Amino acid sequence: MSVTTISQILGHMNFGHTLAALWLPHGESTFSPPVQFLWDFWYWMSVFFTLLIVGLVVFFSIRYRYTKNRTIADHSPSHNNPLEITWTAIPLIIVMVMFALGFKTYMNMDSPPANSYNIHVIAQKWSWTFVYENGAISNTLYLPVNKPVKLNMTSKDVLHGFWIPDLSIQRDVVPGRVMTTWVEATHPGKYVLQCAEYCGDGHSEMRANVVVEAYPKFQRQILAAANIFEEDGKPLPLATVGKKLYTTLGCLGCHSVDGSKGTGPTWKDLAGSKEVLANGRTVSVNYAFLKTMITHPGRVLIKGFPAGVMPSYGSRFTGKNVKNLYAVVWYINSLSKYANKASEPPVPNLPKGSEPASSSKSGSAAATPATATAGAKAPAAAATAVAKVPAGPKPVPLHVLGAKLYTSLGCIGCHTVNGQPGVGPTWKNLAGYPQKLTNGKTVIADYQFLRTMIIDPGKLDVVGVPAGVMPTMYKYQLSGKKHPHETKLNALIWYINTLSNRSSKATQPPVPDVPAAK
């Protein structure tokens, strides 16, 4: 009300935009104009007062200087209450106006619109990974123009700062929490995301490109990003894919490929070589050893390297992601002159045909649309492929949809599916198992329990799970008027059921897994 009135009145004044624009970058999001406006207000206010104060200091020093003929001060009062009140009130009024303007914009920054597109941001030392609603993963942040995007951010290790100067957004990424912010870009362009919160050795290089495009082009980009195993529809050698993963998963932060020293062992000439472990044993670096090093880094330690530094990549390399493991190990083999049969992965470097993953059942279904359109040059092809996913002739089983939602909604940030501990409970063997509540009761994780945990997490306090961490936003994304059939919610619960060996009628959603074909 009053805040709005003040800002409307001030909004009609022009605070010399050009000079102030020397300072802040020309903002390209819906937040930028109000931020720039308050900046201009402050800037000219500051210029005025600085010039006034410097002017008075200089003027008094000259006008009232001490000379041989003027050794004592002129008579003037040493206090004056009306004057004191005046110069207390003027700064007070100015700062209150600034408070009101800043607060108004900030509340808007804090409230993402309900129709936002969701992107999950994963920060780790020292790389950014972005997961889109279609499950695509990229290290470049793709954003659509004129569409609000909500960023759900998690950190795998320490504090990081999500900071895009050109889009006027910043948010710290705190480990153990889902941090959210949102942005609506107003112009296509290429910008830079920089880590703003100090995070160690590679902090100053923890950057990502930000590409803002019109919505259709944005969709094509994330579809192309969805399949790293192919280029222009042709499968890539696994070693080439591994090289990409070396960058995108952040391995490069600690492991060099040229023999130079880093926090972790160099990958040059590693595969097939002999290494001494911290416990004194000598082992030859074969496939099994490399696999353990990547998926369970706590189990083995090469001598001379610190323990507990290597993040547990676990789920990124196991289950349906086991292809990533093959790719990275092939890449490590390609860097070593000692590489041999024992150090190579069990699958050939170049996968047969266009079928990259034969190892995972659910993986092949998920990969289908991406395979058909990877690197699509023709927008029409992309558009039809998008349409095929939900309404194609062959309906996708709900648990497969759930597995995709697990990534795209950001569940992956806190819940593992392999039994490892995370911020939230693991989904492995969750359904059908007894859960201890903080009020002392024990309940079986049935359908109702799982449903409540997802859409109304404040209602149930499970022992060992920190309260208030699970976001409440899923209620609006998965349930309510906008989602009369709760398809996505049921898909997630079906997925959780597939991960448990105690799945039963009581834990499964009331709708069947394979939706009826239309």
Place this chain on the structure above:
Amino acid sequence: MTTVTGSNFGDTPVVPAKPDNYLTHGKTISSWLLTLDHKRIGIMYLITALLAFFIGGMLAEVIRTQLLVPQGLVFHGTGSVASSYAAYRYYNQVFTLHGIIMVFLVLIPIIPGALGNFALPLLLGAKDVAFPKLNLISFYLYVAGAVLAIVSTVLGAVDTGWTFYTPFSIQTESYVVVMVLGIFLVGFSSIFTGINFMVTIHKLRPPGMTWFRMPLFLWSIYATSLIQVAATPVVGITFVLLMMERVMGIGIFNPALGGNPVLFQEFFWFYSHPAVYIMILPAMGIVSEIIPVFSRKHIFGYEFIALSSLAIALIGFLVWGHHIFVNGQSAELDAVFSFLTFIVAVPSAIKVWNWLATMYKGAIVLKTPMLYALSFIVLFTIGGLTGVVLGALSEDVVLHDTYFVVGHFHYVMMGGTLIGFIAGLHYWWPKMFGRMYNERIAQWTCVILFIGINLTFFPQLMVGADGMPRRYASYLPMYQPYMIVSTIGAYIQLVAFLSMASYLMHSLFYGKKAPVNPWGAASLDWETSSPPPHDNFETTPSVGDPYDYADLVFDSGINGYVRTEKPADSPIPVTARH
């Protein structure tokens, strides 16, 4: 000009009429190390803090040299990404040490420890502080903390930044526990000094010196002591918790154990924001002393300046949340902190207006202390105004953790606290050592330093507004022009500081003898000889208005001021009369 007769400058009697002064009172090393004399303890603080400042300053020059080129000039990789990161760790250690040394070993103790210890009892006309032994313990706690900081640096330099944010500070391999223990001890030094000064001001004021007839430096020291006593225990406990988290894994800050990393930030800033006022308030007090003396005019708005110090101290406790606007605390809470942050800006503005009103119609002498006090007003204005925009919520989002913040707090800490300290050092130097420095060189040095500070930190404001984050060992090439200018400024500052060190050292041995009252100040510290005798005053001086300069006139024979007539109600001690 006197010739040097011994290796210790104190060996030379500088006031012939009074051969024994506090510097010559005892000549053995233990007479210094075990002294209970507040003036000697002040000098020992001065030497230690200046040594720390030298180290911190050289680290700053390394930082600025590194940032001359985007990939880093001092620490850079050999081609691979992993080797760059390994090299950047050294840079991270350098800026961490720079921050820790400057904040905990220089900015917090330097004015209360060195100038406060020296001047506070003199300003009160007292023989010493209330608890001389506690005072010495404070000094040795400070030294012990500094030694532990050196030990941790030798064992494995800390790379956490001076803020020790969790969980990074829990995970890093460096010797965080030893460093934090050192700061813990320095914290106790700060608490003891605060208690000591508070009691001294309460109990040792001479008859006639009511609260509102105290020199304003005492008000600012009193407000500072309040913060030291109330806030420092919090950071002590926080650091103990951090040590327990690292050593025992108690799971309070570590998210992997169910802890809350943001809790550390709340605790840390609950102390460290008030600590900013621990640093700036004494400097404001010094400026409030110097401006009236060199304007030859009574301070304007005494009560407003005095009470604004208390207002800053009290409101300063309630604004810590503005350091963590973007870390996800609730927006409503952010709003409260933003509001209070704006409120705390007002008392600072009041002080500036009152200083300017004091100069109005004065007879302004631009001697070195006054030049530094005026530099303070200008630099602090820039520092304060850039702080105002950071308090606005929407603007903080685009400025948080950028070089704008770095520029802002360097304007306040360097342009404010340190310039205030230097002003006070030049003001009390004749009283401390009984020698005058070369005025002309000192004035030019002040001008060079003023230029250097602006060249260093103004480009940092600009590059920060443009988006460059802080604590970067390398940066995007588009920021390079700003970084080059900033580095040139840092080198100019180095020249100014080397010049200052030279003429001050020179004055100790070859400087002209200082008169009792070289500046014509009316407070009690200038009523005793320069340097003062061991017991400060021959007779207890009687109290007048500390800002009444009417009866002080310049005597060119002694190059100092003397009182022309004895006010009927205040007998002036013999020492002040010549």
